[in-house]
Amino acid sequence: MTVLVTGGAGYIGSHVVHDLIDRGERVVVLDNLATGFRIAVPAEAPLVVGDVGDGALVADLIAEHGVSAVMHFAASTVVSESVADPAAYYRNNTMGSLALFEAAVRGGVKHVVFSSTAAVYGNPVQQPVGEDVRPAPLSPYGTSKLMTETMLREIAAAAGLSYVVLRYFNVAGADPKGRIGQSSRMATHLVKAAVQAALGLRDHLDMFGTDYPTPDGTCVRDYIHVSDLSAAHLAALTYLRGGRESVTLNCGYGRGYSVREVIAAVKRVSGVDFHVAERPRRPGDPAAIVADARAMQRELSWTAAHDDIDTIVSHALAWERQLMMQA
Ligand SMILES: NC(=O)c1ccc[n+]([C@@H]2O[C@H](COP(=O)([O-])OP(=O)(O)OC[C@H]3O[C@@H](n4cnc5c(N)ncnc54)[C@H](O)[C@@H]3O)[C@@H](O)[C@H]2O)c1
Structure with a gap:
């Protein structure tokens, strides 16, 4: 019943790892430390330094730790960078996720919670934006996430795993207990x-x-406090373990x-x-x-x-x- 958290050394992932540990969950973190920090991962969660695109590594990790659920945060996240170098975003976000999902299916993983983004909507005319609004991303970052959502939906249907896609709006703030926060030095947020x-x-x-x-x-x-977002992830895991059906949800206030x-x-x-x-x-x-x-x-x-x-x-x-x- 271990939860694999990809990108768990990053800003949002590390908050969720702390909250999962607080709830008594078994957690293993996979992060290549491209923008994450070793120190952000609590001692109770083993950190494997590696890439989500490395299918063999992910397969070993799933088998070794008995992973039944994946929370997938790992990604490149800067919109302007994705406009300058779209290929890098499709490689890391879309292709990396494909390798992860394939390894997850082969390893018998039952549930996936995926970090998507409001950037999939582009510039919607209707506000507030419901999940039924047709996505029209304005950046390769948004497109890389929308492509991942589509892959997950189709792979999950074929493999019989269930998922929650969480489309985050703007995440901000830090752990109210002061254990963790956003550490990236030159963040664009x-x-x-x-x-x-x-x-x-x-x-x-x-x-x-x-x-x-x-x-x-x-x-x-729409700014959402990172701890409220983290609570939504724990609730999503409970939802999936309760046998509920796959769903895509906006995360904002x-x-x-x-x-x-x-x-x-x-x-x-x-x-x-x-x-x-x-x-x-x-x-x-x-x-x-x-x-x-x-x-x-x-x-x-x-x-x-x-x-x-x-x-x-x-x-x-x-x-x-x-x-x-x-x-
Ligand atoms: N911060 C926001 O406002 C926001 C909004 C919408 C969606 N998101 C999504 O939330 C997720 C987490 O974002 P964040 O703000 O915590 O960013 P972050 O950069 O702090 O965290 C991303 C983590 O993923 C790791 N990573 C990146 N590529 C990897 C790879 N190929 N293999 C292994 N690890 C890899 C990084 O080292 C880092 O620790 C991302 O998927 C992002 O797209 C964030």
Whole structure:
């Protein structure tokens, strides 16, 4: 009954690994440490350093640890990087996932929870976005994830395994207990970057695009606290073990904040008025995207515990301060 967590040394995966261990689950982590950190993995979870695309390694690991469920976080995740080098994203995200799924089926794995993204929707006209909206990704990153969703659906149907695809909106914040957070040094995520600017780790914050058709001209996103997202993963595992059918679910709060509103929250919570530089739009960024998250609440019996932008920011700030003290 071991859970294999790919990408468990990364930001979101490491939160889920901690929460799985807290729940008494047996966990093994597979991560190539491309953007993850060995120290992010708790001692109770063995870390295998390797690539999800290495089918032989994954097969050995599944057999050795008796893996019955896979939580698949491992991926390259930067939209602008995927626009510059699409092949790298299809290789790592799509082909890597194919090798993983094949090994999982051969190894008799029963359940898969897959980290997908709101980027599969592109620039939807209808807000909030339900899972039934036709996906139309704007970037190779989004397409690489949509292709993986499709492969998983078809492979699962043929092999008789069940899955939950979780389409995350914007993930932010850190473990409220202070055990873990987002450690990537030059993250492109807004909350992390703004917190770094507030702490003087960046001399300014870049704001990309001020002429979008949104109330204040900046992009609107649905920010979900990483611990609430982690709780959704544990609920997804329980759901699958209960014999329920495969499902694709949005993960968000159903409420959007503009870039300017998030920056105001970081300034308010930190008490620092850092410099913000207005830049042109970035390719691949939709104007607004907010989740219709009712299906996740209904199917997983999930409720948010940290649905508050100031709480998200204060946890991100606390983690960034810890990182500064460790440096
Ligand atoms: N952070 C967000 O807001 C967000 C939003 C939507 C979806 N997601 C998805 O959530 C997942 C986790 O994202 P994150 O923010 O924690 O990123 P992250 O970069 O912190 O974590 C990714 C982890 O995967 C590992 N990895 C990458 N390629 C690998 C490979 N081929 N083999 C083994 N390990 C590999 C990295 O070393 C890293 O530890 C990703 O699949 C990402 O696409 C994230």
